[in-house]
Amino acid sequence: MLTLYRRHLKRCSKVGDRYWKRCSCPMWVEGTANGTYVRRSLQTASWERAQLLAHEIEAAGDPKAAPAKKEEPVTIEQAVKEYLADARARDLAESTLRKLETIFRKQFLKWAKSEGYSLLRELDLRAVQAFRATWEDGGLAKKKKQERLTGFFWFCIRAGWITQSPTLNLKRITVQQTPTDYFPREEYNKMLEATYRLDHGRDRGYDIEKRGQRIRALVQLLRWSGLRIRDAVTLEKTRLQPNDDLFLYQAKTGVPVYVPLPHEVAEDLRNIPPGPKPNPRYFFWSGNGDPKSVVADWQRSFRRLFEVAGLETPDGERKRCFPHMFRDTFAVEMLLAGVPIDQVSILLGHKSVKITERHYAPFVKARQEQLTASVRQAWQEMESERPRSRKTARSAGSTGPLPTLVYSNENTLRNA
Numbered sequence: 001m002l003t004l005y006r007r008h009l010k011r012c013s014k015v016g017d018r019y020w021k022r023c024s025c026p027m028w029v030e031g032t033a034n035g036t037y038v039r040r041s042l043q044t045a046s047w048e049r050a051q052l053l054a055h056e057i058e059a060a061g062d063p064k065a066a067p068a069k070k071e072e073p074v075t076i077e078q079a080v081k082e083y084l085a086d087a088r089a090r091d092l093a094e095s096t097l098r099k100l101e102t103i104f105r106k107q108f109l110k111w112a113k114s115e116g117y118s119l120l121r122e123l124d125l126r127a128v129q130a131f132r133a134t135w136e137d138g139g140l141a142k143k144k145k146q147e148r149l150t151g152f153f154w155f156c157i158r159a160g161w162i163t164q165s166p167t168l169n170l171k172r173i174t175v176q177q178t179p180t181d182y183f184p185r186e187e188y189n190k191m192l193e194a195t196y197r198l199d200h201g202r203d204r205g206y207d208i209e210k211r212g213q214r215i216r217a218l219v220q221l222l223r224w225s226g227l228r229i230r231d232a233v234t235l236e237k238t239r240l241q242p243n244d245d246l247f248l249y250q251a252k253t254g255v256p257v258y259v260p261l262p263h264e265v266a267e268d269l270r271n272i273p274p275g276p277k278p279n280p281r282y283f284f285w286s287g288n289g290d291p292k293s294v295v296a297d298w299q300r301s302f303r304r305l306f307e308v309a310g311l312e313t314p315d316g317e318r319k320r321c322f323p324h325m326f327r328d329t330f331a332v333e334m335l336l337a338g339v340p341i342d343q344v345s346i347l348l349g350h351k352s353v354k355i356t357e358r359h360y361a362p363f364v365k366a367r368q369e370q371l372t373a374s375v376r377q378a379w380q381e382m383e384s385e386r387p388r389s390r391k392t393a394r395s396a397g398s399t400g401p402l403p404t405l406v407y408s409n410e411n412t413l414r415n416a
Contacts, residue, residue, distance in 0.1 A: 003030050005018040006018055007026055008023070012025050024157050026043075045163065046159060047160075073119045076118060077118075080108065084104065084105065086155065108149075120156060124166050182325055188223060191311075192219065195305065196212055197308060214275065215298075225261065226347055228327060229295055229298065229324065244262075245259070248347065298323070302321075306321040341357060
């Protein structure tokens, strides 16, 4: 019976655990096979490959004569191929798989070949920095791409192909994100008014009024449900209940999550005119083709709507508008109305309330008021427990206002 173990390097943090599987220290085998004692290096850092080599030694007639096969250097192309295959095996979203294909197969492999890199072990920090210098994306896109590149190299470490990630000392990309913007009530009303004059003077393949009515129904759905535009335009009619509740998603606990819609919004959805290629299953989608295409069609319609609405910032500039801002409007209005942020997080379908806090905390006016009240309550409790001196007791009859420590979010809201 042969036993696998690791001979840890001095720098390894798991030096006291011989059977630790998730590091890149060399694998050894020890034990008796066919009456012969064996203790040798397997020339690999992969626990899975070490198991295969141990089986080969056990099956050999003379275990000592059975050489451990030294692994061939892994090519960058092979590593990318197996990484993408693993991503598909993990059932990642189709949009995520497309991004990984673009980053690694179309960009990373092309760059490596142009620079003369073929083996995975040839890549170091300078090579990764040179690859990053070719990126022409925005700040947030670069940050996400670097995170995926780091994940790729950690996959290679776990596979035993390399012992250290080239991105280990790569500086992080910092992105200064602007606060989430939304449509205040007056701007939302202007948006609805613009749907009535959206197609004035423009020829369409079907009734102009129907065109305006359809986008108006979609605007209201986005505003009052908090759905993303893709989920909204592919919404099935069966998800709208007779009591005007809209089924959002199935929680991990198996409990369905609903959001009630205003009755007039629900009625506009039920009475929505058919599109050019109607499908009785959906409100806005024909059911044909890729949902990404129908989203692009509606985004073009929204660009026309934003142009007609003509919203402006306080300094007179044209306000940059996106369909996702209707979802932000849903979240911000809920928070400003005092709905707990954990409940808003559930309605938005966020995996963690921390995501909601990061995006919408600047708009939680009620939270600051609660914080101020808690601090004042703490002052009163500390004052009652504090022993009074003669001077304090002599002036106890005088009551004066407590110092006010209030932070206002008005500027944040006005700038937003």
